Amino acid sequence: xxxxxxxxxxxxxxxxxxxxxxxxxxxxxxxxxxxxxxxxxxxxxxxxxxxxxxxxxxxxxxxxxxxxxxxxxxxxxxxxxxxxxxxxxxxxxxxxxxxxxxxxxxxxxxxxxxxxxxxxxxxxxxxxxxxxxxxxxxxxxxxxxxxxxxxxxxxxxxxxxxxxxxxxxxxxxxxxxxxxxxxxxxxxxxxxxxxxxxxxxxxxxxxx
Amino acid sequence: xxxxxxxxxxxxxxxxxxxxxxxxxxxxxxxxxxxxxxxxxxxxxxxxxxxxxxxxxxxxxxxxxxxxxxxxxxxxxxxxxxxxxxxxxxxxxxxxxxxxxxxxxxxxxxxxxxxxxxxxxxxxxxxxxxxxxxxxxxxxxxxxxxxxxxxxxxxxxxxxxxxxxxxxxxxxxxxxxxxxxxxxxxxxxxxxxxxxxxxxxxxxxxxx
Numbered sequence: 001x002x003x004x005x006x007x008x009x010x011x012x013x014x015x016x017x018x019x020x021x022x023x024x025x026x027x028x029x030x031x032x033x034x035x036x037x038x039x040x041x042x043x044x045x046x047x048x049x050x051x052x053x054x055x056x057x058x059x060x061x062x063x064x065x066x067x068x069x070x071x072x073x074x075x076x077x078x079x080x081x082x083x084x085x086x087x088x089x090x091x092x093x094x095x096x097x098x099x100x101x102x103x104x105x106x107x108x109x110x111x112x113x114x115x116x117x118x119x120x121x122x123x124x125x126x127x128x129x130x131x132x133x134x135x136x137x138x139x140x141x142x143x144x145x146x147x148x149x150x151x152x153x154x155x156x157x158x159x160x161x162x163x164x165x166x167x168x169x170x171x172x173x174x175x176x177x178x179x180x181x182x183x184x185x186x187x188x189x190x191x192x193x194x195x196x197x198x199x200x201x202x203x204x205x206x207x208x
Numbered sequence: 209x210x211x212x213x214x215x216x217x218x219x220x221x222x223x224x225x226x227x228x229x230x231x232x233x234x235x236x237x238x239x240x241x242x243x244x245x246x247x248x249x250x251x252x253x254x255x256x257x258x259x260x261x262x263x264x265x266x267x268x269x270x271x272x273x274x275x276x277x278x279x280x281x282x283x284x285x286x287x288x289x290x291x292x293x294x295x296x297x298x299x300x301x302x303x304x305x306x307x308x309x310x311x312x313x314x315x316x317x318x319x320x321x322x323x324x325x326x327x328x329x330x331x332x333x334x335x336x337x338x339x340x341x342x343x344x345x346x347x348x349x350x351x352x353x354x355x356x357x358x359x360x361x362x363x364x365x366x367x368x369x370x371x372x373x374x375x376x377x378x379x380x381x382x383x384x385x386x387x388x389x390x391x392x393x394x395x396x397x398x399x400x401x402x403x404x405x406x407x408x409x410x411x412x413x414x415x416x
Contacts, residue, residue, distance in 0.1 A: 029330045031239030110333045120392035121329030122237045125318045135392045159412060162405065169389065169398050170405040174378065177385025181377065184328040184343045190377050197370060197378040201409045204367060 014052045016042035021056075022063040026115045027108065030060065030123050030130075057127055060119075064133050067115050068140075075100070080144045086152035087203050090145070090171060094195025097175060102188045113183035117176045142168045158202060167202070174198050222260045224250035229264075230271040234323045235316065238268065238331050238338075265335055268327075272341050275323050276348075283308070288352045294360035295411050298353070298379060302403025305383060310396045321391035325384045350376045366410060375410070382406050 020041040024033040035056050039046045053059040079092040105111050112118075116134045124131040146168035152158045158167075178194040228249035232241040243264050247254045261267040287300040313319050320326075324342045332339040354376035360366045366375075386402040 028334060029237075029239060031237060031330075032334060112333060113329060117388055118329045120388050121321055121326045122239075124391045124394065125320060126236055126240060131392060131394065138389060138392055159408065161408060166401045166405045167409070170382065170386075170402040170409075173385030173389050173398070173402045174382045174406075175385065176388050177381030177383065178378075180325055180328050180384050180388065181346060181381050183332045184339060184346055186332065186339065190381070193374045194378040194381045197374040198382075200367065200369060201375070201378075 013044045017044055018063050018066050021059050022067050026112050061133055068137050086148045089148045091199055098188055098191040105188055111183045111186050111188055114179045142172050145171050221252045225252055226271050226274050229267050230275050234320050269341055276345050294356045297356045299407055306396055306399040313396055319391045319394050319396055322387045350380050353379050
């Protein structure tokens with residue numbers, strides 16, 4: 001769902017390092033991408049890297065902040081528009097993921113998955129600060145879903161036995177899992193299919 | 209859900225390389241673990257490695273086969289016991305994941321996640337044969353879930369608007385996502401919570 005942007009066109013080298021790291025790691029993996037490759041893509045001399053960042057990990061933490069800000073602005077704000085009905089917001093969340101990752105698939109030939117989910121899987125046991133940053137993003141994201149589910153419960157749209165918090169984590173888990181399966185399949189179809197089935201299972205018979 | 213086993217005690221060096229690779233990569237990542245470390249753990253001279261395997265990738269494909277066989281035997285067979293009602297099978301699948309990963313968490317201090325899910329996230333864009341092997345495992349797993357959902361649909365337990373295939377992918381996605389979130393949180397609680405909410409959302413009001 002979260003995604004990285006096109007090549008950096010900003011002029012300051014620090015920002016170019018951040019966006020280059022975001023893009024290269026999203027397309028590959030944390031371990032597969034070295035400081036040298038990031039510097040080359042950013043057009044920054046490797047010798048200057050440590051003037052800007054003490055380590056690759058520090059750069060990646062900055063890159064995660066920057067990806068998150070963009071995702072909040074361009075993805076979450078539209079999906080969780082209070083003008084939409086709760087069900088439409090959850091549908092919009094899955095649809096945004098489907099559209100975004102289909103676009104990336106067309107451009108790069110690969111489904112790259114969620115930058116946060118990817119790092120959770122690859123680096124959680126190896127880099128505690130990265131795990132923390134990913135968890136923070138997941139918690140913020142879940143809070144938006146939880147508000148939506150609370151609204152739907154108050155409106156009597158959902159089984160009152162459901163917990164808003166648990167359902168919110170479950171929905172984020174389902175989206176993250178859908179992105180993971182779509183990455184394994186290199187095909188975004190399952191994001192759409194899983195999104196529809198999930199909404200159907202929650203809201204029941206009503207046609208979208 | 210899938211998990212790797214204790215240190216190798218088998219005597220042949222090829223099997224020791226396979227189980228050492230499975231264990232080290234599960235605890236770290238594909239890229240973070242080199243042939244040298246695998247050989248050291250297996251007690252095999254690095255010079256002999258290429259007598260057994262042409263590459264680390266080839267070894268990892270063998271390790272995935274071996275993890276999958278064990279998971280089929282010890283995890284899937286019990287969860288998808290035809291003697292259980294469909295709902296109980298899905299509950300057993302989530303419960304097996306919760307129990308297994310809680311045990312690993314107690315032993316290692318970390319939630320390590322699903323070895324297949326981890327590799328899907330880390331290596332899908334970098335190693336096509338690994339991506340293929342992971343996808344094959346996901347497809348076999350989904351087939352078992354799909355049979356279960358078909359049975360529940362035939363018994364009239366579920367909303368007839370649901371597609372068995374889509375629901376099966378959705379359930380595997382949800383479990384994979386739950387494992388990913390639990391790895392990010394280093395806490396298995398969300399596997400249990402998400403499992404319960406998912407079963408509740410599908411089967412509705414009835415108390416488990």
